[in-house]
Amino acid sequence: MMPEPEIRIFEDPGHLYWAAATRFEDLARVKAIERKAFTVALSGGSTPQPLYEILGSAAFAGRVRWTNVHLFQVDERSVAPDAPESNYRLIRGAMLESSMLPDGNFHRLQAERPDREQAARDYAEDLARVLAPAPGEFPRLDLVYLGMGPDGHTASLFPGSPALEERRLWVVPNYVAKLQAYRLTLTLPVLNAAGHVIFMVTGADKAGALREVLEGPAGRLPAQRIQPAHGRVSWFVDRDSARLLSQARR
Numbered sequence: 001m002m003p004e005p006e007i008r009i010f011e012d013p014g015h016l017y018w019a020a021a022t023r024f025e026d027l028a029r030v031k032a033i034e035r036k037a038f039t040v041a042l043s044g045g046s047t048p049q050p051l052y053e054i055l056g057s058a059a060f061a062g063r064v065r066w067t068n069v070h071l072f073q074v075d076e077r078s079v080a081p082d083a084p085e086s087n088y089r090l091i092r093g094a095m096l097e098s099s100m101l102p103d104g105n106f107h108r109l110q111a112e113r114p115d116r117e118q119a120a121r122d123y124a125e126d127l128a129r130v131l132a133p134a135p136g137e138f139p140r141l142d143l144v145y146l147g148m149g150p151d152g153h154t155a156s157l158f159p160g161s162p163a164l165e166e167r168r169l170w171v172v173p174n175y176v177a178k179l180q181a182y183r184l185t186l187t188l189p190v191l192n193a194a195g196h197v198i199f200m201v202t203g204a205d206k207a208g209a210l211r212e213v214l215e216g217p218a219g220r221l222p223a224q225r226i227q228p229a230h231g232r233v234s235w236f237v238d239r240d241s242a243r244l245l246s247q248a249r250r
Helices: 013-033 049-055 087-096 116-131 204-215
Strands: 006-010 038-042 069-073 075-077 143-146 171-176 181-186 196-201 232-238
Touching: 006 013, 013 038, 013 049, 013 143, 013 196, 013 232, 049 087, 069 087, 069 116, 075 087, 116 171, 116 181, 204 232
Parallel strands: 006 232, 038 069, 038 143, 143 196, 196 232
Antiparallel strands: 075 181, 171 181
């Protein structure tokens, strides 16, 4: 039986992002004490940008042993890395240009490459090199930050998209029909191998999807399928997105 998710409701997004950053700091400290790398996957989109700005701020520079941290991307749009839609461009501007993270410790998804299948294989090799899973096992990230769209998608796993059914590969190209575009994304087996997954959800437009994910029939929306077998799931949500949850949840 899967453990109940942690649900934290914040008065405003600002407090939510600071709590998410503090969780990063706490987990990073444990790994530093253990003398192990702290491996984290970052989502794209506008929701997590304030978190990345906190992690890249001067206030956070001395709170994390950045030489011990390796950052990966959860997903990426098939655009050039300098394109306005690029998740990498967002992360770079919000965090990488100002943080103390060594250049070689950020691992970029090269989704702009014409051969997307090879780009996915190369990224899987990068994951294997840093995380060194046992033969036959999926790589185990320490922490994954995810968002959720109003349609219940997470990462680049959209309702009805083919990547939702992937059970073997770690990284795949995924064609999103409603956007008429390709993306590269980590797959459900990799996300569900993580030690800790934190969803960050803000805004009233997410309220319906959040209620369905947390209180509706299981498995209908992609975000519901994030269930780490040997990890935990936390939902950091603001009041607006939580407004439709039952009183028991709130």
